[in-house]
Amino acid sequence: MKISAIVPLLLLACSVSTSAETTEVQQPYLQDIRALLKEMTASLAQQKVEMRFLQRMNQEHAAKLKQHTAEVKRQKTEIDNLNKQLQVKQVAFSASLLGSGHGETGPFHRFTSLVFEYVLTDIGKAYNKHTGVFTAPVKGAYHFEWYIGTHGGKAATGAVLVKNSEHTFIAFEHQSSHYASSSNGVTLLLEVGDDVFLRLWPGTRVFDNGNHHSTFSGHLLFTM
Incomplete structure (x- = not known):
């Protein structure tokens, strides 16, 4: 066989060998990326749950604060009215x-x-x-x-x-x-x-x- 015919075959064989080796090397990295993405997705989901919980807690605290403020205002109004009544009684x-x-x-x-x-x-x-x-x-x-x-x-x-x-x-x-x-x-x-x-x-x-x-x-x- 002529040398001119052998060279392309060798190049093709090397190319196939290199592609197979690259695929074998990349496979673990792809698995690691998928695992990392899965972990990040789970972490984001957990963060969303925690954020919803914190939002609910903030809303409850805000409602309690509003209720407490209204109660303090009501008590102050009652005290002012009582003071006025005490003054009026004189x-x-x-x-x-x-x-x-x-x-x-x-x-x-x-x-x-x-x-x-x-x-x-x-x-x-x-x-x-x-x-x-x-x-x-x-x-x-x-x-x-x-x-x-x-x-x-x-x-x-x-x-x-x-x-x-x-x-x-x-x-x-x-x-x-x-x-x-x-x-x-x-x-x-x-x-x-x-x-x-x-x-x-x-x-x-x-x-x-x-x-x-x-x-x-x-x-x-x-x-x-």
Whole structure:
């Protein structure tokens, strides 16, 4: 056989031998890669499970935190309301007619609101010395008293306690000489925002000076 024919056969034989050897060498590496991929897939699956667990735990903690925050807020609101109620329960005022000096108010031809300017006590800040009106800060039973007087002979003295626009009790006195005085008291059930004040009776008058003869007082008995 010629040499030119033998060379291609040798090259072909070497090529086949090399390919077989390469396949045999690569086979373990492929198995290792497959095992590594399988291990990585299992690890990713485990991580996904752990992430879902952590997400669920975070959601539960967030829900508990939200619930706890709401409970703390609710308790704070209750405490604030209790503090307000305790403050509101302390309601009392007492005032006399004139802020300074002495003199008589009236008589007038119609009902005229009396403004008691000299405020001795105003616990709860429910009495307005500029208008003479007491405004109930909370629903409850309130007791009011008023004392009025004037010098006799000229005119009578009279004042009626008004709840919003309703006349309740009146203090009235008339005598021909000396100093005449009258007083009255009443307990009223008031809603929040109800107004209470005194009106001078038409044709009457009221006197006051630094000794505070004519006064208007009230206080909360209990809440409802």
